[in-house]
Amino acid sequence: MRSEPQSGHRLRPIDLARRHGLSTQAVRNYEEAGILPAAARTPSGHRVYTPLHAAALRAFVALVPGHGHATATAIMRAVDQGAVDDALRLVDESHVLLRDDRRTLEAVERALRGLERQGGPEADTGSGPAGRFIGRLAAELGVRPATLRAWERAGVVRPARDARTGYRVYDEADARDARLAHQLRRGGYLLEQIAPLIARVREAGGTEPLAAALLDWRTRVSARARAMLSGSAELEAYLRARG
Known part of the structure; x- marks a missing residue:
């Protein structure tokens, strides 16, 4: 069971990082790379993440084992840019290679x-x-x-x-x-x-x-095929969260 804040709750970079054994710098790097949506900022300039960012990070982390870092990054960037068909095409191409x-x-x-x-x-x-x-x-x-x-x-x-x-x-x-x-x-x-x-x-x-x-x-x-299944499930969850 996930114990994440409900929609609208604020998350700090450390909140996202700890769930995946990442550093807060890695989370910031993922945002700058377009893997995560752009975060809002507080008046003092601190990043404010939400459950949507948490869903994006879960999707990316799940996609990497099956598709590789470069393709997973391209998939998430395409989603962030609203090009969902392009993201799905990248998923399809990985399945063809497998x-x-x-x-x-x-x-x-x-x-x-x-x-x-x-x-x-x-x-x-x-x-x-x-x-x-x-x-x-x-x-x-x-x-x-x-x-x-x-x-x-x-x-x-x-x-x-x-x-x-x-x-x-x-x-x-x-x-x-x-x-x-x-x-x-x-x-x-x-x-x-x-x-x-x-x-x-x-x-x-x-x-x-x-x-x-x-x-x-x-x-x-076989391990890659199962990883692709897990990645697809998290990607679908993220797409639903985006609406």
Whole structure:
């Protein structure tokens, strides 16, 4: 239960600050940034806040975890300027970004499951310790050699070169990256989206250590989604308070 003064009651900067563990200077900074409505002043020049300012601060603090400080600031400024549609558009755009992040996560998870169905990312292909040349790997994946060269230019695969012939040589890690990229491409992802994900697999040392990273990623996506729900509830409360 909130124990805030009723409408029309005056609040000091310290009253707002204490509720959120902020400094009074932070509250003043938020007002100057347009996050809070402009406060009235006493004859002596002291700021006078009201429950409306408290509602604005609650909305902003609730929006930050889901939308980030910059977007939350832009949302509150738009509301303060009477541009509610612009504020709602910013909320919508954050939801789109979160949706895309979730879809990317799910695509990586599906791609990893696809590798497992193929016998695992380190499955024996009979290519020997020296690896395979581009034609062999292209045939395994059902793509053209030109496709693998395009993936290399995008940083998706990084084959070594045979010292004698100069031909590309793909070891098992390269083949794993290529299989994962192939799964993601089939899911409609662009090379510029795939390359950073493949880099994470390389940094993790393979797909197995990536499982923990994917779990953390999913946890963060879910936490952000719930934070957006909380932020939307407080924003709606603030919009109602403004009338």
